[in-house]
Each structure stands twice: as structure tokens, then as C-alpha cells.
Amino acid sequence: MKVLSVNAIQLNTSAASKEEAIQLAGALLVKTDCVAPKYIQGMLAREKTMSTYLGNGVSIPHGEYENYADIKKTGISIVQLRDGIVWGDDEKVYLVIGIAASSDEHVNVLSRLAEVVDDEDILNILIHTDDPHTIIRYLDGA
Template sequence: MAKEILSKENIDLNVTLSSKEEAVRYTGEILVNKGYVEASYVDKMLEREELTSTFMGNNVAIPHGTEDAKGLVKETGLSVVTIPDGVDFGDGNIVKVLIGIAGKGDEHLEVLSKIAIVLSEEENIQKILDAGSKEEIIALFDEVN
């Protein structure tokens, strides 16, 4: 049976991170530790940031690996990290919600579209930040079918 794409174990609330690199590593390490990706996927996430920032606006970044990192993905998975104090992603872009993605094959496209639907509502970003429990975040993503 395939793993859940987003489970409570993949979510960390109210984390303090001091740099973009630390934020990307933290998000990626959740995916590594939960068995979604090989450890070297985190380096590919950092490589992606060097190519183009994964900052999406509205205090959100969606770190993910480069195209050539696909072979390092064991299972499609997400990690969600909230950083109430924010972390600077460069150019004054402050990130408070990190969503790490690892997609097997083309599954990342479906996952990205779900994330886009949830994040298209600014109030949902605030709901993620204000979440008192990991279940609240899972419920928010489960609403999108």
C-alpha cells in the first residue's frame, strides 16, 4: 500500500528557521526521514533554489527537487512547515509556510494543482499559519478533491 501523501508526521508547526537554506533542508529532511525520498534529494531541492526561487508569494514557498531528481523519489509525498516569524527567501520575500514536494513520475502535477487550489485563497494560508493542530492542516488539503 502506498504511503499517505500528507500525514501528521509530515507536518511541523511553529518552527523557527534562520535562513532559506536551513528552511529548504528542514522541509526536505522530513521527506527523507519519512521515506519519501533518498537523502540526496535535499541537495536537489537546494539546487532548484539556485536555479529559481520556489517562493510563490503570500508568504509561501514550495521547495522541490530539480527535474533530474525524479529518480531519487520513492513515493509521492508532502511536508508542511509553518514558520510564524518567517524566513527571508531573498529579495525581501518572507516565507511563513513551506510545502515540500516529492512527486513520483507525473504525480507531482496533480499534487501541485491541489496545493495551488488551497493556496489560491489567502485565508487558507492564514488558516495554515493559525492551525492549532496538524489535523486542521490535513483537513484543509482534504477539502480539495
């Protein structure tokens, strides 16, 4: 299942806060017609109740259960932060991966992302690439 497109990737960017980074990831999900605009508020609310930091410089913001109605189709967005951003207790995030998935598909998407995050070589490529197709090649099975 194709869950990522070039239009859902923003490379070599910056954000002043994790909230801004989440908004950037959410805006890409809106742009690619994966979610309704109000889904972004759910992503921000989720982050306030529980950190979406996954590890190794990656966060995976997504909406709360109540926001599933705002999901139009499964998809992910990628925001690559060139200088990283502090995300909680001194964790630095370089890849913000916005997720829009129903409860059934959510597990499959998270499983694939966890595999990638555990592979430091692949993760290093994703954090530093300037080619959106490289990101798609590694993550589109998500």
C-alpha cells in the same frame, strides 16, 4: 491519494535561512520515507537556479528533474515558520511545503497547492494553526 501525514508536519518552528527551511522540509520527506536523503541536495540546487516562492507567504521547494530517481513515493511536507523568513526579493515565507512527486503527479500536487494559496482565509488558518490535522484536512487532497 494520501500525500501528507502528521509525521511530515513541523509547526511553530523557526529557521535561520531559506536553506535551513528547505533542509527541514527535506528531512521530513526523508523521515516519512518519501525520498532518499540526497534528494535534499536537489531541493537546495533547485532553489539556487529558480526560486520556489509561490506567493502569499508560501514556498514549494522540490528537487530537480535529475532527482526524480531519489523519490520513493509521492508526498509533501509542511514546515510552518512562526515568524516567517525572507525568501528572495523581500518576500516573507511562513509555510514551506516540500514536494516529492514524479513528473506525472507533480502537476496534480501543484494544482491543489495553488488553489489553497489563492484562498487567503484557508492560508491564514494554515499559517497560524497549532493542529497538524487542520493542515492535513486542507491539503491532503493535494
